[in-house]
Amino acid sequence: MIEDFSPFLPxxxxxxxxxxxxxxxxxxxxxxxxxxxxxTDGQYKLGPGTLYDNLQKLMTQGIxxxxxxxxxxxxxPRRRYYRLTTLGRDILGAEVSRLEVVIRExxxxxxxxxxx
Amino acid sequence: MTRxxxxxxxxxxxxxxxxxxxxxxLWIFDxxxxxxxxxxxxxxxxASLARQWLLRSGSWKIAAALAGGLVQxxxxxxxxxxxxxxxxxxxxxxxxxxxxxxxxxxxPAGSTPVELALGRNRGEWLGSxxxxxxxxxxxxxxxxxxxxxxxxxxxxxxPAGDTHFHGRLNGETLSGDFESSGDVGSGRWELARxxxxxxxxxxxxxxxxxxxxxxxxxxxxxxxxxxxxLSLWTRSFTHQRIHSVR
Numbered sequence: 001m002i003e004d005f006s007p008f009l010p011x012x013x014x015x016x017x018x019x020x021x022x023x024x025x026x027x028x029x030x031x032x033x034x035x036x037x038x039x040t041d042g043q044y045k046l047g048p049g050t051l052y053d054n055l056q057k058l059m060t061q062g063i064x065x066x067x068x069x070x071x072x073x074x075x076x077p078r079r080r081y082y083r084l085t086t087l088g089r090d091i092l093g094a095e096v097s098r099l100e101v102v103i104r105e106x107x108x109x110x111x112x113x114x115x116x
Numbered sequence: 117m118t119r120x121x122x123x124x125x126x127x128x129x130x131x132x133x134x135x136x137x138x139x140x141x142l143w144i145f146d147x148x149x150x151x152x153x154x155x156x157x158x159x160x161x162x163a164s165l166a167r168q169w170l171l172r173s174g175s176w177k178i179a180a181a182l183a184g185g186l187v188q189x190x191x192x193x194x195x196x197x198x199x200x201x202x203x204x205x206x207x208x209x210x211x212x213x214x215x216x217x218x219x220x221x222x223x224p225a226g227s228t229p230v231e232l233a234l235g236r237n238r239g240e241w242l243g244s245x246x247x248x249x250x251x252x253x254x255x256x257x258x259x260x261x262x263x264x265x266x267x268x269x270x271x272x273x274x275p276a277g278d279t280h281f282h283g284r285l286n287g288e289t290l291s292g293d294f295e296s297s298g299d300v301g302s303g304r305w306e307l308a309r310x311x312x313x314x315x316x317x318x319x320x321x322x323x324x325x326x327x328x329x330x331x332x333x334x335x336x337x338x339x340x341x342x343x344x345x346l347s348l349w350t351r352s353f354t355h356q357r358i359h360s361v362r
Contacts, residue, residue: 030144047157048144049164052137053172078143 005094008061014054017044019063019084019092026067026083029055055082063088118154119145125161130173182344186337193334213241213263217290218310221247223303232290232307234258234268245272274298281305 011019021027021035032055033046058064059082067083084092122145126138145157217232234243241261247254256272266285271278277298283290283305291306 029140030147033144033148045152047160047164048141049160049167052133052141053164053167056133056136056172076143078139080140 003090005091008063008091009095009098011091011095012054013044014046014050015058016092016095017046018051018054018058019088019095022064022082022084023089023092026081028079028081030079032082058088063091118149118158122154122158122161125158125165128165130168133168133172179345183341186341189337190334193330193337212285213268213290216310217307219290219305219307221294221303221305223301225301230305230307231310232258234261243270268292283307 017036017039018032020039021032027035029048029051033048033051036044036046055064059066062085064082065085067081119142123142126134126141129138141161149157214235215233217234219230219232221228221230229248231246231248232243233246234241236242241258241263243258243261245256245258247256254274256274258270259273261270262268268283268285268290269281271280277296279294279296279298281292281294283292288309289307290309291304293302294305295302
């Protein structure tokens with residue numbers, strides 16, 4: 001059965017980058033901010049307010065959930081870790097597929113025209 | 117100092133958001149202030165504050181509706197206090213009618229000097245009409261006084277029958293028609309304000325009461341507004357629940 005993720009799509013840039021940053025591993029809030037900055041070469045920076053506003057929405061929708069705390073020395077007790085849910089992973093996949101179509105179309109139309 | 121300011125910004129967030137994320141946001145501030153710079157983080161905090169209250173929290177609708185209503189009442193009350201003795205503002209009370217008016221009744225039979233006293237007490241209009249006729253002065257209480265914007269109607273009862281008055285306030289003059297079921301007939305009456313302060317007994321404090329009512333309403337409105345905003349501040353109206361693993 002093919003699930004319909006259209007109610008969730010398209011993702012906002014902030015949500016897309018948050019999901020992308022969580023695709024590899026569970027991260028805490030500051031880790032998500034750093035990962036987003038790394039993935040975009042510092043071109044897209046999330047502030048804490050934007051991050052947690054989006055995280056709140058994504059968690060309410062069941063796309064992201066809080067993960068069990070990673071036990072490590074010196075870990076600040078205020079840190080909370082977040083992970084993609086199965087639904088979140090599927091939605092991210094659907095969004096990436098949608099963007100692939102967009103990029104394919106864009107490349108096709110932006111290809112330099114041959115002189116006739 | 118900037119940390120304190122950021123902490124204060126976080127405290128101003130809606131309770132639900134504050135409880136969930138304020139600790140983490142402060143931790144991020146502590147961790148990233150050196151790299152990101154305090155101004156950027158403070159700006160983000162202000163933007164987040166506006167976003168959470170204006171877009172995410174439903175409580176702003178309730179607060180805006182209540183505040184709008186209370187502001188109207190408050191402005192109306194202050195307007196009454198400032199312009200209460202002018203006919204331009206008749207929001208809560210119609211005090212411009214209060215006072216003593218003198219003039220004449222004109223009918224085909226001739227002109228008769230009269231003096232009208234009008235006032236309000238506890239919201240009720242009362243007054244008297246003194247007619248200086250050929251048989252001497254006769255005083256009648258005004259009955260069924262109705263005041264609506266710049267229009268006033270009342271009647272007086274005499275042994276000869278009732279006389280109905282319809283008049284209009286125009287600045288410092290009060291004029292209109294009268295019609296009697298008795299032998300007085302009908303005609304016009306024209307009065308000018310003689311004294312705004314010499315209002316009839318029992319109604320002398322009418323204007324004072326009006327102002328007192330206006331001030332009381334203003335104060336009550338301000339207190340209610342403060343209580344509502346305070347309760348919104350401390351309670352979360354959102355029913356969102358994050359399904360998270362603690």
